[in-house]
Amino acid sequence: MSVQITCKNAALGYENRIVAEKLNFTVSAGDYLCILGENGSGKSTLIKALLGLKPQISGEILCDHQGIGYLPQQTVIQRDFPASVREIVRSGCLGKTGLRPFYTKEEKTLADKMMQQLGIKELEKRCYRDLSGGQQQRVLLARALCAAKNMLLLDEPVTGLDPRAQQELYEQIAALNRAGTTVIMVSHDVTAAVRYASHILQIGKKKQLFFGTTADYRNSKIGQTFLEAGGADLE
Amino acid sequence: MNKLQVLADYFIKYPFVRYAFIVGLLIALCASLLGVTLVLKRFSFIGDGLSHVAFGAMAVAAITGLTNRMAIILPVTMLAAVLLLRTGQNTKIKGDAAIAMISVGALAIGYMLMNLFPSSSNISGDVCSTLFGSVSILTLKSSDVALCVVMAIIVLLTFLLFYHKIFAVTFDESFAQATGIRANTYNLLIAVITAMIIVLAMNLVGSLLISALIIFPALSAMRLFRSFRSVIICSAVISVICAASGIILSILFSTPVGATIVAADMAAFFLFSLIARCKGTHA
Numbered sequence: 001m002s003v004q005i006t007c008k009n010a011a012l013g014y015e016n017r018i019v020a021e022k023l024n025f026t027v028s029a030g031d032y033l034c035i036l037g038e039n040g041s042g043k044s045t046l047i048k049a050l051l052g053l054k055p056q057i058s059g060e061i062l063c064d065h066q067g068i069g070y071l072p073q074q075t076v077i078q079r080d081f082p083a084s085v086r087e088i089v090r091s092g093c094l095g096k097t098g099l100r101p102f103y104t105k106e107e108k109t110l111a112d113k114m115m116q117q118l119g120i121k122e123l124e125k126r127c128y129r130d131l132s133g134g135q136q137q138r139v140l141l142a143r144a145l146c147a148a149k150n151m152l153l154l155d156e157p158v159t160g161l162d163p164r165a166q167q168e169l170y171e172q173i174a175a176l177n178r179a180g181t182t183v184i185m186v187s188h189d190v191t192a193a194v195r196y197a198s199h200i201l202q203i204g205k206k207k208q209l210f211f212g213t214t215a216d217y218r219n220s221k222i223g224q225t226f227l228e229a230g231g232a233d234l235e
Numbered sequence: 236m237n238k239l240q241v242l243a244d245y246f247i248k249y250p251f252v253r254y255a256f257i258v259g260l261l262i263a264l265c266a267s268l269l270g271v272t273l274v275l276k277r278f279s280f281i282g283d284g285l286s287h288v289a290f291g292a293m294a295v296a297a298i299t300g301l302t303n304r305m306a307i308i309l310p311v312t313m314l315a316a317v318l319l320l321r322t323g324q325n326t327k328i329k330g331d332a333a334i335a336m337i338s339v340g341a342l343a344i345g346y347m348l349m350n351l352f353p354s355s356s357n358i359s360g361d362v363c364s365t366l367f368g369s370v371s372i373l374t375l376k377s378s379d380v381a382l383c384v385v386m387a388i389i390v391l392l393t394f395l396l397f398y399h400k401i402f403a404v405t406f407d408e409s410f411a412q413a414t415g416i417r418a419n420t421y422n423l424l425i426a427v428i429t430a431m432i433i434v435l436a437m438n439l440v441g442s443l444l445i446s447a448l449i450i451f452p453a454l455s456a457m458r459l460f461r462s463f464r465s466v467i468i469c470s471a472v473i474s475v476i477c478a479a480s481g482i483i484l485s486i487l488f489s490t491p492v493g494a495t496i497v498a499a500d501m502a503a504f505f506l507f508s509l510i511a512r513c514k515g516t517h518a
């Protein structure tokens with residue numbers, strides 16, 4: 001399988017303060033990578049580096065930037081921005097339009113399909129800022145799904161979703177992954193991570209703690225400690 | 236009907252009335268289109284800030300004794316506008332603070348230079364002309380009109396061609412960039428056409444009027460409409476209607492043109508706020 005992302009000895013940080021270093025992993029087409037780690041360990045920073053939004057301090061990150069869908073952890077959108085749900089979801093298709101000034105029929109249908117899937121079709125004419133937090137999250141997810149032709153990068157996608165929506169979302173992402181889309185997801189939900197992901201990357205204080213397949217992770221010492229902690233959490 | 240007769244007479248007899256009408260409407264249209272983006276990017280006061288930059292540039296031009304002041308003022312103002320707008324959302328200093336810094340700084344430096352090198356020229360007259368327009372909208376020449384038409388066409392075309400990208404970049408720059416839209420290029424594009432229009436309009440109709448034309452239609456439209464497209468369309472319509480009625484009223488009642496247009500825009504804003512209040516769509 002073709003390699004889509006290579007991360008070689010990369011160090012990430014802000015203004016020369018290193019957040020995470022010695023990151024080494026590869027992602028091949030069709031993989032489902034779950035990134036685990038405590039708050040502040042640099043997961044979101046890594047996602048931004050993969051997207052090319054935040055250059056790494058040293059090392060090498062190779063990533064094909066074509067057809068990537070992205071769900072940020074936090075989107076700072078101005079309180080008074082007038083934008084309808086439909087306008088936002090469709091804007092996910094813009095990466096493909098090139099210089100064409102309008103959306104094609106297929107792009108509109110794709111946006112409709114994604115809104116349908118995420119159960120926000122009836123909200124399509126509503127203004128984004130008038131929605132609840134979970135509804136806003138679904139809108140941004142639908143936008144990311146529209147953009148994800150090859151790869152989907154999700155930074156804590158289930159935050160703010162109700163349990164059923166969380167479950168549905170995991171299933172949808174898994175279905176997309178089965179259909180061939182590479183998925184990279186940041187999550188704090190270890191149980192879901194080992195259930196759905198094919199690979200796990202765990203980062204800790206400043207360094208990479210684990211990278212490998214999910215099966216290896218289950219058998220590793222660190223994976224077992226983490227899973228027990230996560231499992232205890234659930235009960 | 237007497238008034239209408241007067242109006243028709245004006246239009247038929249005096250070309251400058253027609254020029255003022257054309258230029259006024261075109262600038263109003265462009266300013267309102269850009270205004271929505273500028274207000275959302277927190278650059279409402281850019282017209283005002285740039286007029287102070289123009290003042291600073293003018294002081295420099297005065298002490299260097301250049302005869303063609305526009306040769307300094309135009310590029311400096313354009314440069315300031317591009318510098319302000321180019322960086323987009325991911326800046327350390329946000330739009331309002333950046334504008335305040337640049338405008339206060341330029342004002343201070345201009346004033347200091349004027350005092351250090353007192354020149355004979357009429358600076359206060361020049362300051363007045365940056366605020367209210369150096370030519371005054373009723374003394375436009377046909378070359379001004381031609382320039383304005385060209386600029387308007389550029390702005391309209393850019394808007395039509397890049398409308399969706401402008402939306403995406405204004406709404407969420409990081410996402411746009413992540414999905415492969417060249418956010419910086421579009422920011423630069425917006426910056427350049429905004430700078431062009433503001434500098435041109437500042438020269439023709441004054442920075443007070445251009446500030447009003449940027450702010451009022453966008454805010455009025457945002458009172459009532461909740462999607463980007465409807466806000467843009469509504470803002471353009473309001474702006475053109477207000478500019479037209481402002482010019483007509485100013486001819487009929489011989490009031491100052493710029494101020495009358497601003498008054499019309501304010502009236503529209505209060506009308507829209509009232510409707511929004513009645514419909515209960517706005518908190």
Ligand SMILES: Nc1ncnc2c1ncn2[C@@H]1O[C@H](COP(=O)(O)OP(=O)(O)OP(=O)(O)O)[C@@H](O)[C@H]1O
Nearest residue numbers: 014015019037038039040041042043044045046073
């Ligand atoms: N814009 C920024 N400027 C400076 N430091 C930052 C910035 N953003 C994040 N950091 C720092 O970088 C570190 C990693 O942040 P990051 O957002 O990547 O963590 P995370 O793993 O995503 O955490 P969480 O689980 O809370 O989302 C943190 O220590 C944070 O303080």
Ligand SMILES: [Mg+2]
Nearest residue numbers: 043044073155
């Ligand atoms: Mg994070």
